[in-house]
Amino acid sequence: MPETHSEPHLQHHFVALEQQQEASTLGMWAFLITEIMFFGGLFTLFTAYVSAYSEAFAEGSRHLDLVLGAVNTVVLIGSSFTMAMAVRSAQLGKRKALLGFLALTTLLGCAFLGIKGIEYAHKFKQRLLPGPAFRVDSPASQHVQLFFSFYFAMTGLHALHMVVGVGLMTWLLFHGWRGRFTPTYFWPVELSGLYWHFVDIVWIFLFPVLYLVARHS
Amino acid sequence: MTPHIVSTKIYVLVLAALLALTALTVAASFYDLGGGRLHYANAVTALTIAVSKATLVVLYFMHVRYSSHLTWVFVGAGVFWLLVLIGLTLSDVLTRGWLPSPGPWSS
Numbered sequence: 001m002p003e004t005h006s007e008p009h010l011q012h013h014f015v016a017l018e019q020q021q022e023a024s025t026l027g028m029w030a031f032l033i034t035e036i037m038f039f040g041g042l043f044t045l046f047t048a049y050v051s052a053y054s055e056a057f058a059e060g061s062r063h064l065d066l067v068l069g070a071v072n073t074v075v076l077i078g079s080s081f082t083m084a085m086a087v088r089s090a091q092l093g094k095r096k097a098l099l100g101f102l103a104l105t106t107l108l109g110c111a112f113l114g115i116k117g118i119e120y121a122h123k124f125k126q127r128l129l130p131g132p133a134f135r136v137d138s139p140a141s142q143h144v145q146l147f148f149s150f151y152f153a154m155t156g157l158h159a160l161h162m163v164v165g166v167g168l169m170t171w172l173l174f175h176g177w178r179g180r181f182t183p184t185y186f187w188p189v190e191l192s193g194l195y196w197h198f199v200d201i202v203w204i205f206l207f208p209v210l211y212l213v214a215r216h217s
Numbered sequence: 218m219t220p221h222i223v224s225t226k227i228y229v230l231v232l233a234a235l236l237a238l239t240a241l242t243v244a245a246s247f248y249d250l251g252g253g254r255l256h257y258a259n260a261v262t263a264l265t266i267a268v269s270k271a272t273l274v275v276l277y278f279m280h281v282r283y284s285s286h287l288t289w290v291f292v293g294a295g296v297f298w299l300l301v302l303i304g305l306t307l308s309d310v311l312t313r314g315w316l317p318s319p320g321p322w323s324s
Contacts, residue, residue, distance in 0.1 A: 021220070025284065026291055033295035040299045047303065048310040070243050074236065081232040084223070084278045091222045190220075190280075197278045201271045208263035212246040215259070 009185040021187055028191045032198050039157070039202050046150050046209065053147075056140035060147030061215050063128060063136075065119055069211040072115050073203065079108035080200040087193045090176075090186035098176050098189070105196065106169040109162055116159050123148070151210055158206060161199045168192045221283035231277045235270055242266040 007017055014020040050057045086101035127135040130149045138144055172192055175181065181189055242263050251258030276282040281292055 022285060022287070025288060029288060029291040029295070033291065033298075036295045036299055037302065040302050044303045044306045048306060051307075051311055066243070066246075070239065073239050077232065077235045077239065080235075080274060080278055081228060084228050084231075085225070088222060088225070088228070091220060194279055197274050200278075201274050204270045204274070205267050208242055208246075208267050212242060212263050213260045215246060 007184065017184060024187055024191060025194075028194050032194065035198060039154075042150070042154050042157070043205065043209065046154070049146060049150070050213075053140065053143040056138070056143030057147045058215055059136075059138055059140065060144045060151070061210065061213075063123075063126070063144075063148075064151070064211050065122065066211055068115055068119050069207055072112050073207045075108050075112045075115065076200050076203050079105050079112070080197050082108065083193050083196045086172075087186070087189050090181045090189040091183060093181075093183040095176065095179060095181075098181065099173065102169055102173050102176060102189075106166055106173065109166045109169065109196075113159060113162055113166070116155065116162075154206055154210070158199065158202050161202070165192075165196050165199055168195065221280065223277065223280065223283070227277060231273050234273055238266050238270050 009020075010017050011020060014023065082101045082104040086098055086105060089095075089097035089101055123129060127133050128148050130145045130152065134141075134145050134148070136144045169192070172189055175188070245262050245266075246259065249259070250262055275292065281288060
């Protein structure tokens, strides 16, 4: 062996911890870019259809619960703040604060999913789930159904990302509780934070596009 | 390069800005901003606010403002390709009605 490293978290193929951290950040961003393109495709399709069937999409949008959508936006923005504070606590080596902020983030993430579940249940009851049972009193009912296909596909995929995020938080809580994160090794918290904020950004666009924009088009 | 630790004050300010922008975008959706004439006024307003919110999250919560130039290139490449995806698709879809032939798009 040419040299031995004193830093236990430094992998042998990196020169220094800083280089390793830079590489993991870039790797995470490369993954997030594929996610941007993934959700971007759905947003592009939605925009193309909303320009073709603006009346029907506006009608579909008016069926959505603006209050629950807005509350969920606030919940998710709040969770992004607690996540950012969790990363800060990890950087400073404050274990108790880290666990507290991670728990808050998990709680807010679950609250978001719960509210989304209430919204979905309402839509199922109102027969707004695309399929043979779909009923809307409208001459353009087929295109209103298309709006709801987008609604369920986009919010469903977003909710799936939230479930993965809550899983990540649970994993971080476990290792944080065991005291694995230190000011030199907080990268798992930072990278999970990048993922969490990305999922928040997707909702920052989903909320106006589904709940607000279509109302006036 | 040691990681930059952002102060709590900045995080709280960003949170306040994000909440204020959310309130603004909800309030704006209750008004017909184009006065019935400008078709896209409400959409442009809502998307401008959304882009501002996303920029705040990327720069401060995701630490890009304090990251290396290589990170900026990665993020910029992602945004650029997203704009290509949306821009080129819409340049087709939104301009189909401009010329009379080859007939209507929707059945």
